[in-house]
Amino acid sequence: MTHLALKNVSKHFGDFTAVKDFNLDVRKGEFVSFLGPSGCGKTTTLRMIAGFEIPTEGVISIEGIDITNKAPSQRNVGMVFQSYALFPNMTVAQNIGFGLRIRKEKESDITDRVKEMLAIINLEKKADSYPYQLSGGQMQRVALARALAIRPEVLLLDEPLSALDAKIRVSLRAEIRSIQQKLGITAIYVTHDQEEALSLSDRIVVMNMGEMEQVGTPFEIYNFPTTVFSANFVGTLNNANGEVVDPANGTLTVDGVKFESATDLKSRKKGDKVKVAIRPERFSFASEIRKANVVDAKIENITFLGSVVRIQIKIGNTRFNMDTFNNPFLELPKIGSTEQVTCSKEAVLVLDE
């Protein structure tokens, strides 16, 4: 059941197109992230849902009701800002109760609801503190409670963790996810941090230059990226230029070295130039598991990255990174030697530009 829907939504600022033909159906209770580099139109899209920007084209609806041109104050959509945006002249409790007071709810109901929200964010003791007396993480929890207190249809979060320390970022992101699931609220989360998007979301919308690149679950986005952009933006990636040999059984060559790919190549012809991508962790030494795609690789360099060892290899004339998990019994090849490495057909991605 679609709860929030964006249909052919575009936003122009003068000649500049910030968001182009955005289409998305969000289920009730779903957690969707907009992921992309700075300036790709994530915030603009979110602000159109909140009503701070009006789309140049397209329709936004909640529960089938068109809200495209409604004033922000009439939408019942909760928003959490990167800068917290707590009202500095109000206590924590007054901040949380603000929306309810505007709605002229009964004072006793407001008190109860504020208590309930304070319990959810674990800040009962800070009810009477002012924002300037709180840490960044506490302020953002209050902002979250304030946005949720009005029982919004949709919760919007615009890079809510960007201003916080790495440690708090990780713990608060888990807290946001668990609160969202507990309340079953529909949430849209804007971030440029792939790890955040991957760990939080039911679905991710990868965005680039105002356009949607790919929509999918974190699993799909990571393992089956469909475009060069989304493959590169999420995780690390080896890029290479290939040439189609046989579209029917998915064979291609990279610098003359033959690979088999599980990507459907039926739409391409023999001799087509294509972008080939393989994630570093999908390579392994052929002595371990012998499958398809066994190729000769020259060992060029070895780097320790903690839990992972990154080995720079050269296949044909193309350099690739290969990651293997670190362990004390790992036998590493000699630099300069040539070894057989392998990867599965599924690991060889053929991408759209």
Next chain:
Amino acid sequence: MAQTALNPKSSSPGSDWKKWLGVTPFFLFAILFLVLPSLRLVMGSFTNDEGRFTFANVLQLFQQQSILDAYWLSIRISAATAIGGGIFGFLLAYSVTVGGLPKPLRSALITFSGVASNFAGVPLAFAFIATLGRTGFVTALIKNLFGVNLYTQTEFDLYSFWGLSLTYMYFQFPLMVLIMAPALDGLKREWREAAENLGASTAQYWFRVAFPVLLPSILGSMILLFGNAFGAYATAYALTGGRLGIITIQIGAQIRGDVLHNPGLGYAMAMGMVVIMAISLMGYSWLQKRSERWLR
């Protein structure tokens, strides 16, 4: 030995006085222009003509009706111009910041305010006499255009309470603009959006968020304007020639030695002013601290 090794900097004999060298000009200034004059004021207030100790001067402050009237007049003029200039200055500052008037207009207003807030004394009085005095340019213009003589047909009088207030306003509202523009810039766009997002109208946002946040700055600035007008002397003297007995003019009369010559009383009156100023400055710094916390 061990201590020297652990803490070599602070125990070397030379560095202590070097640290103080930088602030010496400040202390010199404070002693010469703040401490010594204040001491002189206090001593003068408690000294009679023969140079002996007395309470008479200070007591007279509260007994002599004309002195109380002079304080009261000064307070009224200062308050009127602080409130009037404060409101007008706030509205101007609002229109060039939040109001979204074009950028060039803003820098023009700020530059003008910087100059005008320091335009006081004889030149200011003369400028007003030349425009709004009995034979002033604007007075004549109004007579010619509308056939109204400001001085015979209306209550207007440049040399009165309201006339002087109007003149003071000329340096009061620019000062308000200078202080309020940064404070208004400090209002975060996200506060407005958060309020709207939670269902508030523009009026509700201003009433419940923006105005309360600005209030300490507004009140604090008005206190500064109050002090600004309270201490003014030359403008009033040049404009009214002593006809309007504000406290600074009365003090001048006591110390300069016209008919009223009594330096001891003059000192006591000045000390009274210092007390009133000190109280307003305390209020100012209290409010300032509050708003700094909020507008961080």
